[in-house]
Amino acid sequence: MTLKLLALDEEDLAVVSAHMQDAVFKCEDLQYWPSRQQFALAGNRFAWEEAEKSCQPLERRRAALVFKQVKGVKSIGFDPKKGESVQSLLALTYEREGEGPEGSIELVLAGGGAVLLHVDCIEVQLADTGGAWETKLKPRHPGAA
Numbered sequence: 076m077t078l079k080l081l082a083l084d085e086e087d088l089a090v091v092s093a094h095m096q097d098a099v100f101k102c103e104d105l106q107y108w109p110s111r112q113q114f115a116l117a118g119n120r121f122a123w124e125e126a127e128k129s130c131q132p133l134e135r136r137r138a139a140l141v142f143k144q145v146k147g148v149k150s151i152g153f154d155p156k157k158g159e160s161v162q163s164l165l166a167l168t169y170e171r172e173g174e175g176p177e178g179s180i181e182l183v184l185a186g187g188g189a190v191l192l193h194v195d196c197i198e199v200q201l202a203d204t205g206g207a208w209e210t211k212l213k214p215r216h217p218g219a220a
Contacts, residue, residue, distance in 0.1 A: 078124070078138070082199040085169050088180070091201050092167035095140060097121040097214035103158035105190070107148045114142040114192055116182070118164065121214055122207060133213050137205035142180060144195040152188035162188065169197060 082088040100118030107114045122134040153162065163185040171178040176196035181189050 076124075077203045078136070078201065079203070080201040082197055082201075084197055088167055088169055088197055088199060091140070091199055094123065094201060095120055095138070095164055096123065096166060098138065098140075098164045099161055100164070101158060102153070102155045102160045102162065105155055107145070112143065112145050112195075114145045114148055114190075116140045116164075117204070120203075121210075125207075126213060132209045133211065134207040135210050136203045136207045138201060138203050141200045142192055142194065143198040143200075145192050146195060147193040149191040149193075150188070151191060152186070153184065155190075162186075167199075 078094060080087075080091050080094065082091045095118075098116075098118040098120040100116055104117040105115070106117075117137070117139050119135045120138045122136055125131050125134050153160065164182060165185055166183045168181045168183060169178055170181070178194060178197075180192045180194055180197070180199070182192070183189055
């Protein structure tokens with residue numbers, strides 16, 4: 076099953092966040108195009124939707140996460156210029172600024188890092204871009220059941 080999702084509000088973003096939880100990526104796979112107001116992350120997401128099915132092997136899939144209407148990008152707690160450095164995405168969060176749809180989307184990373192996107196509104200696309208491959212490791216989180 077190839078996953079394709081579109082997020083246009085906070086509820087949609089929470090669904091995308093759940094599917095991208097524990098995705099791993101190299102810093103060189105982060106791209107920002109100011110003239111197009113787009114930011115993209117290409118990574119290997121853990122297929123949580125498959126992991127919940129009994130008797131299914133654990134899988135990772137190559138996926139692209141594209142944010143539109145991006146007015147600015149800031150990295151916190153890591154150096155995005157270290158191209159081979161591997162990061163793990165924990166969650167996507169949104170904080171509204173004022174009454175309109177403008178706000179900030181935070182890509183929360185393991186180890187305390189983050190990418191902060193200043194956006195005009197929530198417009199995020201997630202799509203699997205390649206086949207799946209089996210993995211033996213299921214991500215675990217301290218304190219999780």
